Each structure stands twice: as C-alpha cells, then as structure tokens.
Amino acid sequence: MTSKCPVDHSASSQDSCPAESSATSTWTRLFSSSSPGTPQKLSTERETSTIPKAADDKWVYPSEAQFFAAMARKNHNPQASDMKTIVPIHNAVNERAWFEVMKWEAGKGGDSCGGVKLVNFKGRPNDKSPRARWKMLLGYAAPFDRHDWVVDRCGRQIRYVIDFYTGRTDPRTNNVSFYLDVRPALDSWEAVKMRTEHLWGKWFGSSTVRS
Numbered sequence: 734m735t736s737k738c739p740v741d742h743s744a745s746s747q748d749s750c751p752a753e754s755s756a757t758s759t760w761t762r763l764f765s766s767s768s769p770g771t772p773q774k775l776s777t778e779r780e781t782s783t784i785p786k787a788a789d790d791k792w793v794y795p796s797e798a799q800f801f802a803a804m805a806r807k808n809h810n811p812q813a814s815d816m817k818t819i820v821p822i823h824n825a826v827n828e829r830a831w832f833e834v835m836k837w838e839a840g841k842g843g844d845s846c847g848g849v850k851l852v853n854f855k856g857r858p859n860d861k862s863p864r865a866r867w868k869m870l871l872g873y874a875a876p877f878d879r880h881d882w883v884v885d886r887c888g889r890q891i892r893y894v895i896d897f898y899t900g901r902t903d904p905r906t907n908n909v910s911f912y913l914d915v916r917p918a919l920d921s922w923e924a925v926k927m928r929t930e931h932l933w934g935k936w937f938g939s940s941t942v943r944s
Contacts, residue, residue: 775801775813780824784831785850787885792851794824826911830895833915834884837893837927846887855881864914865896874898881918891927892918 775798782792795803797816800823804811835849843849857879861869865876876896883892893915900910916931917924 775816782824782827782831784827785848787850787852794827795820826897826913830880830882830913830915833895833913834882834893837915837917837931838884838886838891841886841927843886850885852883852885852890854883857881862894862896864894864916876914889923891924892920894918 775796777796777798779796779799780794782794784792786792797813797820800820801811801813801816831851838849858877860879861875862879865879869875876898878897880895880897881892882895883890894917896914898912898914900912917927919925919928
C-alpha cells in the first residue's frame with residue numbers, strides 16, 4: 734500500500750500529507766490544541782480510508798509518526814501532542830471530500846465498472862480557483878487551502894476542485910468548523926454538463942441531479 738493519503742497538500746511532495754508552506758501553518762494553527770514541549774508517544778498505526786485507488790485497494794492515511802516526520806522535514810516545528818488532534822481531522826476532511834465527490838458522481842454510471850476511483854491528487858494552496866476569487870470579490874474570506882482530485886469513472890477522468898473554508902468557531906468548545914466547496918472543474922464537456930444539471934436541479938428541483 735502507498736504511504737500517501739488522498740489529499741497531498743503539496744504541489745510537489747511525493748511522500749507526505751501535511752500542507753506545504755503557508756497551507757501547513759494554517760492547518761496547524763487551526764487544529765493544534767497543545768502547548769509546545771508536551772512529551773507524547775506517536776502511534777505508527779495507519780487508518781485505511783474508504784477511498785478506492787485505481788488498483789484494487791484503498792488509499793491509506795499516514796500514522797501520527799509519519800505525519801509528524803513529514804512536517805518536521807519541512808521545518809514546520811510540529812508538536813508531537815498535536816498529532817492526536819490533527820491526524821483524525823485530516824482523515825475526516827479527506828473522507829468528507831470523497832463523500833462530496835460521490836454526491837456529484839451519483840447516477841453517472843460509475844457503478845457499472847466497479848465504482849469511481851481516485852486516480853491522483855494535487856495540493857494547490859497558493860492557487861485560488863475562479864469561484865474562490867469571485868467570492869473574495871463579494872467580500873467572503875479566502876479559502877485556506879485548495880486541492881484538485883482526478884477520479885476515474887469507467888475510463889473517463891473527471892477533475893474536481895475542492896476549496897477549503899473555515900467556519901465559525903464554537904465558543905463553548907473552541908472547535909473550528911470548516912466548509913468544503915467541491916465541484917467538477919470546467920475543463921471538459923462532461924464537467925460542464927454536470928454543473929449545468931446541478932444548477933437546473935437547484936432551480937427547478939429535478940430529482941435526477943445532485944441535491
């Protein structure tokens with residue numbers, strides 16, 4: 734099994750999951766919960782995701798030790814005790830992203846060949862998508878990260894854009910919420926068709942398109 738997780742967080746890294754440059758510091762700042770210097774034994778156990786690979790297995794998430802080591806290699810000064818918070822959230826974000834992708838893929842024919850699979854992925858934290866830039870012009874906060882995922886649907890590849898936004902912090906728990914804006918990239922006629930059907934469904938309530 735590969736040592737990568739579905740969300741690469743890095744435009745060039747081939748062996749890590751933590752976000753590169755400013756994106757990593759953002760994830761760490763958002764989800765860190767411990768004070769520096771807290772001793773902590775890091776787990777080497779890894780969780781298997783629900784996300785199918787192009788082969789017959791599934792993507793595997795990094796262990797706490799791997800996550801920590803990857804951040805340390807990038808000189809991001811990680812705290813070992815933060816890994817018990819960051820790694821589960823990192824995994825949950827991946828699962829949510831895949832759930833949103835599958836909502837788009839529902840009814841598109843992927844089941845006829847064994848299901849849709851994640852082929853590859855790319856972190857683009859410094860590249861704002863056109864929709865993100867438009868939202869920023871309207872006064873919305875910028876996304877703190879972006880990823881592009883390419884899925885295979887029975888031989889047809891579809892690229893998805895995922896923008897990550899922070900939500901309101903719960904004042905009772907100080908937990909940070911986040912919102913994922915997931916949609917097909919407008920780089921193929923299939924993606925244009927999917928986006929058009931989605932808008933039609935929102936406007937007219939068609940039951941044949943994504944809700």
